[in-house]
Amino acid sequence: MTITEEALQGKGEGKSKGREKIFTNISPVYDVLNDALSLGLHRLWKRRVVSLTECKRGDKALDVCCGSGDLAFLLAKKVGASGEVSALDFSANMLSYALQRSVAKSLFQYTYFDEKPRDDGGGDEGGSGTIRWIHGDALDLPFEDCSFDCVTIGYGLRNVEDRAKCLREVHRVLKPNKRAVILDFNSPKEEGPPAARGNTRRRAGIINRFRNFCLDAFVVPAATLCGLREEYAYLKPSIADYPDGSTLVTLSMEDARFTQAEFQEIAGGLMGALVLRK
Numbered sequence: 559m560t561i562t563e564e565a566l567q568g569k570g571e572g573k574s575k576g577r578e579k580i581f582t583n584i585s586p587v588y589d590v591l592n593d594a595l596s597l598g599l600h601r602l603w604k605r606r607v608v609s610l611t612e613c614k615r616g617d618k619a620l621d622v623c624c625g626s627g628d629l630a631f632l633l634a635k636k637v638g639a640s641g642e643v644s645a646l647d648f649s650a651n652m653l654s655y656a657l658q659r660s661v662a663k664s665l666f667q668y669t670y671f672d673e674k675p676r677d678d679g680g681g682d683e684g685g686s687g688t689i690r691w692i693h694g695d696a697l698d699l700p701f702e703d704c705s706f707d708c709v710t711i712g713y714g715l716r717n718v719e720d721r722a723k724c725l726r727e728v729h730r731v732l733k734p735n736k737r738a739v740i741l742d743f744n745s746p747k748e749e750g751p752p753a754a755r756g757n758t759r760r761r762a763g764i765i766n767r768f769r770n771f772c773l774d775a776f777v778v779p780a781a782t783l784c785g786l787r788e789e790y791a792y793l794k795p796s797i798a799d800y801p802d803g804s805t806l807v808t809l810s811m812e813d814a815r816f817t818q819a820e821f822q823e824i825a826g827g828l829m830g831a832l833v834l835r836k
């Protein structure tokens with residue numbers, strides 16, 4: 559069974575182990591390939607996610623499926639020194655890269671700026687908030703109910719074994735009337751009566767075909783050069799298996815009991831942000 563087959567069709571523990579293996583294997587090149595293959599645009603998409611959270615200085619933020627920490631670092635700037643970020647992932651390797659980046663960032667701040675850390679307007683005078691890196695499972699968050707002022711998931715909901723359970727956990731740990739924002743690839747569905755949905759179906763087809771062309775022509779070949787063909791080949795079927803925006807909205811409201819849910823397309827429809835309020 560290939561690593562993709564294990565991750566998508568494995569039974570129980572096997573599926574989870576298969577997915578963990580993918581992210582552990584890609585962790586050394588994850589950031590570099592994301593920057594190269596999205597021409598750095600993924601950073602803008604993540605900034606958009608953090609601004610959609612409405613989180614502010616002094617808040618307590620949670621980044622689930624944090625990986626190498628992109629969203630956690632952005633949240634730390636946003637909440638400032640008086641705030642706090644918890645960043646959780648089930649891959650120890652990904653977390654070790656996040657920690658290395660965290661150390662490098664704090665060294666850089668003090669090495670190049672002899673005065674207090676530069677405030678780029680995102681955080682307090684005193685720089686970024688503290689980040690707690692936690693080795694844990696998105697399906698069983700180790701936090702009390704109503705712990706956080708905002709929650710983010712960047713390219714994680716598609717990868718967890720039980721998306722509804724993950725959404726319920728996010729709802730549980732979020733404070734009332736606060737926001738969770740979930741970023742991932744957009745996977746518009748092309749079915750539906752042709753007459754009623756001509757343009758929508760056509761646009762969905764264009765988005766899906768363009769994305770899959772990029773995955774086949776650039777992403778997987780580049781990953782193959784790094785010896786990670788299988789791991790990146792997982793992207794296409796995992797995106798195809800991911801619900802479209804309206805289905806994610808329905809799942810968030812009806813199963814996870816969010817009071818508000820909205821799906822916002824990003825990057826011309828290639829990506830999407832699910833914006834939820836408890």
Ligand SMILES: C/C(=C\Cc1cc(O)c2ccccc2c1O)CCC[C@H](C)CCC[C@H](C)CCCC(C)C
Nearest residue numbers: 592595596597600713769772773777789790792793
């Ligand atoms: C940050 C991005 C993807 C994160 C990501 C998520 C996963 O589930 C993976 C699973 C297995 C391996 C890797 C990942 C993974 O990296 C999005 C940007 C990086 C993408 C790899 C590049 C996608 C390119 C788009 C299809 C086309 C972009 C066109 C743009 C105009 C440049």
Ligand SMILES: C[S@@+](CC[C@H](N)C(=O)[O-])C[C@H]1O[C@@H](n2cnc3c(N)ncnc32)[C@H](O)[C@@H]1O
Nearest residue numbers: 581623624625647648649652695696712713714
């Ligand atoms: C594509 S990476 C996203 C990393 C980061 N959020 C970003 O935006 O770049 C997906 C991450 O989800 C983590 N992950 C997948 N399933 C998980 C689970 N059940 N619990 C915790 N982390 C999980 C993986 O280990 C991986 O680091």
